[in-house]
Amino acid sequence: MPYERVDYAALKTELEALTEQLKKASDKEEAFEIVLKTDKLMGHANTMGTICHIRHDIDTTDEFYAKEKAYYDEARPTIEEASVAYKEVLYNCPFRDYLVEKFGPVCFKNMEISMRSFKPEMVPMFQKENALTTEYGKLLAEPKIEWEGEMLNLSLMSKYTTDPDREVRKKAFAKVNAFMLSVQPRLDEIYDELVKLRTERAKLLGYDNYVKLGYDEMWRNDYGPEEVKVFREEVKKKIVPLATKIHENRRKRLGIDHLYFYDTTDFAYGSPRPTGTPEEILAAGKQMYAELSPETKEFFDFMTENELFDVLGRKTKRGGGYMTSLPDYDFAPFIFANFNGTQHDVEVITHEAGHAFQGYVTRKNYPELNEIGMETAEIHSMSMEFFTEPWMEKFFADKKDDYVLSHLEGAVTFIPYGCMVDEFQHIVYEHPEFTPEERRKEWLKLEKVYRPHMDYADDEFYNNGGLWQRQQHIYNSPFYYIDYCLAQTVALEYKAWMDEDYKAAWDSYLKLCKLSASDFYSKMLPKVGLKVPFEKGCLDKTVEVISKKLGLC
Numbered sequence: 154m155p156y157e158r159v160d161y162a163a164l165k166t167e168l169e170a171l172t173e174q175l176k177k178a179s180d181k182e183e184a185f186e187i188v189l190k191t192d193k194l195m196g197h198a199n200t201m202g203t204i205c206h207i208r209h210d211i212d213t214t215d216e217f218y219a220k221e222k223a224y225y226d227e228a229r230p231t232i233e234e235a236s237v238a239y240k241e242v243l244y245n246c247p248f249r250d251y252l253v254e255k256f257g258p259v260c261f262k263n264m265e266i267s268m269r270s271f272k273p274e275m276v277p278m279f280q281k282e283n284a285l286t287t288e289y290g291k292l293l294a295e296p297k298i299e300w301e302g303e304m305l306n307l308s309l310m311s312k313y314t315t316d317p318d319r320e321v322r323k324k325a326f327a328k329v330n331a332f333m334l335s336v337q338p339r340l341d342e343i344y345d346e347l348v349k350l351r352t353e354r355a356k357l358l359g360y361d362n363y364v365k366l367g368y369d370e371m372w373r374n375d376y377g378p379e380e381v382k383v384f385r386e387e388v389k390k391k392i393v394p395l396a397t398k399i400h401e402n403r404r405k406r407l408g409i410d411h412l413y414f415y416d417t418t419d420f421a422y423g424s425p426r427p428t429g430t431p432e433e434i435l436a437a438g439k440q441m442y443a444e445l446s447p448e449t450k451e452f453f454d455f456m457t458e459n460e461l462f463d464v465l466g467r468k469t470k471r472g473g474g475y476m477t478s479l480p481d482y483d484f485a486p487f488i489f490a491n492f493n494g495t496q497h498d499v500e501v502i503t504h505e506a507g508h509a510f511q512g513y514v515t516r517k518n519y520p521e522l523n524e525i526g527m528e529t530a531e532i533h534s535m536s537m538e539f540f541t542e543p544w545m546e547k548f549f550a551d552k553k554d555d556y557v558l559s560h561l562e563g564a565v566t567f568i569p570y571g572c573m574v575d576e577f578q579h580i581v582y583e584h585p586e587f588t589p590e591e592r593r594k595e596w597l598k599l600e601k602v603y604r605p606h607m608d609y610a611d612d613e614f615y616n617n618g619g620l621w622q623r624q625q626h627i628y629n630s631p632f633y634y635i636d637y638c639l640a641q642t643v644a645l646e647y648k649a650w651m652d653e654d655y656k657a658a659w660d661s662y663l664k665l666c667k668l669s670a671s672d673f674y675s676k677m678l679p680k681v682g683l684k685v686p687f688e689k690g691c692l693d694k695t696v697e698v699i700s701k702k703l704g705l706c
């Protein structure tokens with residue numbers, strides 16, 4: 154895939170010209186054609202930026218792409234003003250009814266949100282934020298942890314923090330958290346600056362604080378902090394007690410008197426690990442998707458034939474995993490990951506592939522119909538983790554049942570953690586005056602509410618409330634995290650459903666994938682037979698079924 158730097162000054166001129174044309178459009182077809190042209194123009198810029206981003210992530214020491222990435226960090230915000238101006242014209246287009254017919258109501262609501270949440274004065278602040286989050290990512294990707302004569306980064310260390318041998322885990326955590334402590338002063342400064350910059354942006358709009366703007370920037374077009382709060386309260390009531398029971402159950406299974414934070418494994422032998430090489434995992438994925446449905450077969454064949462995976466862990470690669478897509482190539486999905494010999498490797502083939510699958514089945518849509526919110530996108534991925542369970546033997550051999558159990562337990566215990574990350578950010582942005590120490594204190598308070606069973610022993614980094622500083626989303630994508638919790642709830646609903654009637658659950662899932670962003674979140678869920686998680690009692694049935702499944706009620 155050829156790469157060339159996007160000339161943002163030229164892009165801006167072209168976008169402004171199209172905006173002018175749209176303003177003067179004399180009939181609905183002409184307006185429609187101009188929108189398609191604009192999509193193509195912006196899609197190309199987006200493709201170049203994404204290729205650069207990918208090539209930087211797969212080797213953070215590559216100087217060429219590091220420079221290009223720095224260029225985009227600077228240049229990308231300079232288009233924002235012209236982009237908002239375009240949206241304003243499109244939003245107010247006299248042929249809007251026709252365009253809504255073509256593109257659906259969601260993108261127009263999103264335009265409204267983009268218009269109200271942006272001012273040109275914000276551009277230099279975005280640039281500073283980009284530089285800070287890039288620095289944060291780099292800081293955590295550096296191979297600075299000495300392990301048996303080698304220098305490893307955090308991502309590669311996770312193999313040892315989940316080792317079956319308790320002493321190894323303990324030692325690995327000590328090394329990891331000593332590293333985190335050593336960078337904590339800078340992590341504190343970076344976050345402090347980010348909070349202040351984001352608050353300053355919110356003030357520019359006349360908002361009380363960053364919370365509302367954070368929701369706007371996540372394109373929350375369908376719910377606000379009040380709804381999310383109802384959900385978190387349901388989680389405290391229903392899921393926290395279940396998570397505590399799971400914790401206790403795991404302790405018994407492990408035959409340990411007391412669980413500490415470093416007891417990360419699910420079984421005495423450790424946690425089920427995939428048995429194959431990365432190549433074998435990919436091959437098993439191919440076979441699995443071929444059997445699951447005709448749609449998934451076509452999708453996975455396309456991914457492998459076009460080399461759209463970069464999943465092997467390497468020292469200079471950025472941490473984490475994601476799926477993105479390339480507009481110029483018919484929105485071909487691309488999957489980035491760091492295989493490290495743990496369950497995560499398989500979750501790349503299930504979770505990230507779930508995102509990619511949804512992107513694949515809707516790739517011929519107008520991009521306006523695919524402006525899905527993350528609470529919806531994560532349903533596609535997290536549910537795929539459950540839909541693929543019948544094939545787990547291919548990856549875990551005789552440990553298949555163990556994997557299925559630990560996956561389900563993990564899905565449940567994740568929700569309180571995710572809600573804690575979310576409530577933390579509400580507190581942080583409602584109190585931008587907090588010092589880093591005060592923020593960390595708030596985190597510790599929340600730990601007691603959401604994870605009362607956790608014991609951090611004498612670990613200095615965790616006991617000073619620093620655990621969240623490894624959570625990239627808190628730095629890079631404020632308020633993103635609750636989306637995982639909302640989606641995990643729906644995925645658990647699918648889990649309960651598929652055990653009763655797999656086919657019906659799959660049909661509902663496929664329908665939801667295809668609905669994409671043709672309608673709003675809380676309207677689409679009931680259309681495919683799912684509950685909306687903002688209502689009191691929304692978790693009752695799922696928690697009941699899952700508790701039974703786990704033998705915990």
Ligand SMILES: [Zn+2]
Nearest residue numbers: 504508531534
């Ligand atoms: Zn995801």
